[in-house]
Amino acid sequence: MRNAVDIITDGKRKALYKPILLYIIYDLFRGAPYGFLIMVLWDLFAPVIDLGHIMFLMGAMVLTYLIQYIVGKYALVSVHETGYSLCSEARLNLGEHLRKLPMGFFKGRDPGDITQLMLQDMTFVENIFTHLMADIVAAFTLPIILILFMVVLDIKLALVAVITILISFPFLLASQVLVRKYGGRLSEIRVSSGARLLEYLHGIRYIKAYNLTGKRFRVLDESLDNMHKAILRLEIVPGIAATGYMSMLGLGYVILLLVATYYFMGGTLTIPVYLVFLILGYQLYQPLIQAGLDIMEVRFMSLAANRMKEVLDEKPLTEPENPKTPNNFSVSFLNVTFGYHENTVLSDVSFSVSPGEVLALVGPSGSGKTTITNLIARFWDVNSGKITLGGVDIRDIGTEKLLSYMSMVFQDVYLFNDTIRNNILIGKPDATDEEIIAASKSAQAHDFIVKLPKGYDTIIGEGGSTISGGEKQRISIARALLKDAPIILLDEATASIDPENEQAIQTAISALIKSKTVIVIAHRLNTIQDADRIIVIDHGKVTESGRHQELLAQKGMYFRMWSEQEKASHWTVSSAGISEKLSPGGSFV
Numbered sequence: 114m115r116n117a118v119d120i121i122t123d124g125k126r127k128a129l130y131k132p133i134l135l136y137i138i139y140d141l142f143r144g145a146p147y148g149f150l151i152m153v154l155w156d157l158f159a160p161v162i163d164l165g166h167i168m169f170l171m172g173a174m175v176l177t178y179l180i181q182y183i184v185g186k187y188a189l190v191s192v193h194e195t196g197y198s199l200c201s202e203a204r205l206n207l208g209e210h211l212r213k214l215p216m217g218f219f220k221g222r223d224p225g226d227i228t229q230l231m232l233q234d235m236t237f238v239e240n241i242f243t244h245l246m247a248d249i250v251a252a253f254t255l256p257i258i259l260i261l262f263m264v265v266l267d268i269k270l271a272l273v274a275v276i277t278i279l280i281s282f283p284f285l286l287a288s289q290v291l292v293r294k295y296g297g298r299l300s301e302i303r304v305s306s307g308a309r310l311l312e313y314l315h316g317i318r319y320i321k322a323y324n325l326t327g328k329r330f331r332v333l334d335e336s337l338d339n340m341h342k343a344i345l346r347l348e349i350v351p352g353i354a355a356t357g358y359m360s361m362l363g364l365g366y367v368i369l370l371l372v373a374t375y376y377f378m379g380g381t382l383t384i385p386v387y388l389v390f391l392i393l394g395y396q397l398y399q400p401l402i403q404a405g406l407d408i409m410e411v412r413f414m415s416l417a418a419n420r421m422k423e424v425l426d427e428k429p430l431t432e433p434e435n436p437k438t439p440n441n442f443s444v445s446f447l448n449v450t451f452g453y454h455e456n457t458v459l460s461d462v463s464f465s466v467s468p469g470e471v472l473a474l475v476g477p478s479g480s481g482k483t484t485i486t487n488l489i490a491r492f493w494d495v496n497s498g499k500i501t502l503g504g505v506d507i508r509d510i511g512t513e514k515l516l517s518y519m520s521m522v523f524q525d526v527y528l529f530n531d532t533i534r535n536n537i538l539i540g541k542p543d544a545t546d547e548e549i550i551a552a553s554k555s556a557q558a559h560d561f562i563v564k565l566p567k568g569y570d571t572i573i574g575e576g577g578s579t580i581s582g583g584e585k586q587r588i589s590i591a592r593a594l595l596k597d598a599p600i601i602l603l604d605e606a607t608a609s610i611d612p613e614n615e616q617a618i619q620t621a622i623s624a625l626i627k628s629k630t631v632i633v634i635a636h637r638l639n640t641i642q643d644a645d646r647i648i649v650i651d652h653g654k655v656t657e658s659g660r661h662q663e664l665l666a667q668k669g670m671y672f673r674m675w676s677e678q679e680k681a682s683h684w685t686v687s688s689a690g691i692s693e694k695l696s697p698g699g700s701f702v
């Protein structure tokens with residue numbers, strides 16, 4: 114099994130060897146002055162004091178400090194360069210892996226989970242690789258050097274020092290076990306608190322509208338309170354064991370001194386050796402105590418590595434070894450069966466649509482229309498049957514290439530916290546200003562964009578929160594127009610456009626879909642009555658297929674839906690209740 118460092122560094126643990134080696138050398142030079150100190154003490158208690166020799170030793174000490182400074186500088190630079198670059202690579206690897214995962218992975222997880230992993234967990238690891246590395250190396254190196262000095266001076270006392278250190282280890286072990294236990298729980302609670310906070314902020318409009326501020330806030334409040342308790346537990350419970358470890362080390366120093374004093378009083382220990390043990394003993398326990406303080410963070414590294422492994426173990430969508438290029442852009446479903454989990458959502462669905470044709474998907478809510486468009490974009494893979502593009506199985510094309518053939522205009526438009534220009538440019542990153550403006554004009558977006566304070570350079574909030582739903586839709590249509598992809602997937606594209614603009618937008622969409630392979634989901638049947646083919650999906654099955662008039666003549670589900678909508682389109686809501694009005698509505702096909 115790969116250990117935490119291997120998981121985080123993606124097997125490149127060797128990159129850490131250089132800074133570790135530099136810190137070992139640095140610690141050797143940190144330990145060296147004590148050797149000279151011992152010799153100085155020796156000289157001081159010698160029958161004849163050789164001042165020249167003492168000065169030489171002092172000079173040598175200064176030299177070791179100088180070398181210590183130089184090596185320390187290199188070690189510091191190396192550890193920071195290596196640590197930050199390994200962690201940013203780890204983040205990039207994770208990001209790259211996440212990009213290849215099917216949408217199902219994201220839908221099944223709390224949104225805070227990935228954020229916690231990418232930001233907080235990786236920050237812990239970064240801190241260990243950069244700031245704590247020196248302490249960790251010192252905790253191993255310095256005690257070894259100092260114990261070696263002790264062995265040379267007095268093996269019995271050296272043994273006492275080693276035993277006192279060993280006695281404190283069970284406390285260290287206990288704190289590790291407790292951090293693992295409570296740290297894991299804290300991570301879970303942090304994720305759920307993050308998710309509740311996101312939910313609260315995203316849903317604040319509805320929370321206020323339905324006067325749920327008290328109730329929803331209580332959920333958030335409880336979740337934050339749980340986190341508070343978990344943090345306290347994590348700090349206090351393992352903290353008690355860690356304090357026990359540090360106290361045992363402190364006690365170890367006292368025991369060492371007591372034994373040394375005992376030998377000194379008994380005349381078996383000379384003054385210089387006694388003094389040396391006094392100094393070395395103190396220096397011996399310090400790095401171990403510091404390591405005890407750092408140990409919690411190190412434990413977090415393995416928690417972060419476990420979570421990282423969990424994500425990395427998720428199977429990405431298979432990519433073809435030799436990607437094929439379709440000759441044309443006709444889309445076919447051949448006996449496709451699919452379910453998100455165990456429930457089948459689409460069963461044995463077959464249809465095809467050629468370039469220049471418009472295929473409309475209609476059917477009751479939850480019947481599987483959006484699922485069909487999700488499968489074309491390979492957000493999920495089919496369970497059986499296949500989807501082909503120009504006769505080529507979409508799994509043999511490669512997801513990036515496949516997506517480059519498609520423009521999608523969905524119900525829920527997502528805009529990035531960036532300028533309007535950059536949001537439109539997503540459709541074609543190298544587009545010129547003229548192309549952006551032309552696309553925006555066709556999408557009826559240009560006029561409102563130029564009226565914004567900074568025009569195309571206006572920054573819109575995350576998710577497009579600073580502009581209206583209709584404006585967001587128009588920007589997303591401009592984006593799709595700019596991409597000019599051969600396959601267009603429309604899902605209720607005109608859902609949030611105001612009535613005045615609807616006709617204009619439908620004209621824009623007509624331009625967008627001209628000579629393309631078009632699959633459109635429309636709840637308002639009047640928008641797709643001129644479609645080349647309409648298929649009715651009911652409970653995941655194709656139940657009717659044909660042109661508008663043919664389907665009406667069948668007097669099946671389509672006929673019923675049409676009749677219902679016809680009736681509803683004449684309704685108008687007023688204080689007097691629901692009454693009839695005349696509203697023919699527009700069509701983009």
Ligand SMILES: Nc1ncnc2c1ncn2[C@@H]1O[C@H](COP(=O)(O)OP(=O)(O)OP(=O)(O)O)[C@@H](O)[C@H]1O
Nearest residue numbers: 220453454458476477478479480481482483484485
């Ligand atoms: N990510 C998902 N995980 C699990 N089940 C899902 C997921 N997305 C959709 N479903 C389920 O699959 C079924 C079909 O959903 P789909 O969104 O395709 O329906 P739809 O016809 O587009 O509905 P609507 O017209 O309301 O948008 C529904 O029962 C829905 O609950």
